[in-house]
Amino acid sequence: MSEKKPVITVDLGGTNLRIALVENNKVINRVMHPTPRGAEAIVGLIAKQALELAEKEVAGIAIAAPGTASPQMDRLSKAPNLPELNDYPMAAEITEQTKFPCIVENDANVYAMGEVFYGAARGLHTVVVYTLGTGVGGGIVLNGKLWRGVNGAAAELGHVSINEIGHLCSCGARGCLETFASATAMARLAKKYGSNITTAREAYEQANMGDKPAQQAFVRAGSALGIAIAAILNTLNPQAVVIGGGGSSAYSLLEPEIEKQLKVRAFPAALENFKLLKCTLGNDAALLGGAALIYETFETQARAALK
Ligand SMILES: [Zn+2]
Structure with a gap:
């Protein structure tokens, strides 16, 4: 190169x-x-x-x-x-x-191209990248090429439905992944479960200090992510999924719940040699x-x- x-x-x-x-x-x-x-x-x-x-x-x-x-x-x-x-x-x-x-x-x-070609998934060619931030987004790389969709609208990974009657999403639909796994959602869930916090960062700090309601918020976010990722595995059978964006700092809290859902929902053949990775490029x-x-x-x- x-x-x-x-x-x-x-x-x-x-x-x-x-x-x-x-x-x-x-x-x-x-x-x-x-x-x-x-x-x-x-x-x-x-x-x-x-x-x-x-x-x-x-x-x-x-x-x-x-x-x-x-x-x-x-x-x-x-x-x-x-x-x-x-x-x-x-x-x-x-x-x-x-x-x-x-x-x-x-x-x-x-962002996804960066993590696939130079970051966490370097050396792999078929990878799905999630970005957890104010919203939830992502990118899909298939055989080394970005999958853009017919109209450039592919990989709106935050707007797949987890709960058809769930919380109203910024996109107008209900119960999208974003309403569970964005920074706003993690803070909302922690408060709902009884944690005395205002931001996702505070929820993360409280969860690490053993606050049960805050921990519960990350369990919920992680399981929603796991449900969405299992669907991606059964649809695309990628080599890896990368968790990126600012929310990836909570990777250690999210990862066990994601793995739990993958074991239950993803096809065993799709899990063979599959890697769940944390972003590396910031x-x-x-x-x-x-x-x-x-x-x-x-x-x-x-x-x-x-x-
Ligand atoms: Zn949405």
């Missing part, structure tokens, strides 16, 4: 914008700014920083952004957290300003994943052009 050109990768959040130069599987240089408001300001800042970071020619610019990316990966077709980018032709604007090719992808998908997963995504996308395009 050492002969590959470096990549500019962008982790675009509602609050902060991080831009990095990635070469030989490492972040070589990085900058962070508050995310400006307005599509032109966001695109202008990305282009300016990309040109400053790129000391020589780069293979491309990958943008990990919150929302659903278009099938062409040239824009966000749905961006609830950055509505100014809804359907805005980001990639074309950035290429116009930098002359580098650019792709836009859902941030959880890019905040850099999306930055490194952008490089994997650029190489994978352009190699696929190059092969298609040869046919």
Whole structure:
């Protein structure tokens, strides 16, 4: 991989914008700014920083952004957290300003590429990654390629149903995995069971100090995750599932419950050599994943052009 050109990768959040130069599987240089408001300001800042970071020619610019990316990966077709980018032709604007090719992808998908190619699941090719944060998301990599779905909407792993008459989810449905395993949900469950906490972090600290209601919240979150992961195992038969995002700090509390559900619900053949893994890259997963995504996308395009 050492002969590959470096990549500019962008982790675009509602609050902060991080831009990095990635070469030989490492972040070589990085900058962070508050995310400006307005599509032109966001695109202008990305282009300016990309040109400053790129000391020589780069293979491309990958943008990990919150929302659903278009099938062409040239824009966000749905961006609830950055509505100014809804359907805005980001990639074309950035290429116009930098002359580098650019792709836009859902941030959880890019995060998954990072953990599969450079992190916890390095060396494996068929892996499902869950991101536990304010919400629950994820990414699916099949045979080394990101599975985006027909319309770019695949891998909304937080919105599979665990309880058809459960708590109302941010997506409008009831009882999604997110209503059990997001940070908000873990805090809500701990309070419901009688713990005197306000945040998921406090629930985690209390659980580690032996507080029974807080522990019960992680048991519930873990079993909901286990039910969802068993369904994924029976559907896709992956080599591994990675638990990522900020909520993965509670991995030791969640893991026994996930394993319990897998034993009961997953087919024995799907559990053979299966690995449940904790993420290893932290905040850099999306930055490194952008490089994997650029190489994978352009190699696929190059092969298609040869046919
Ligand atoms: Zn939902």
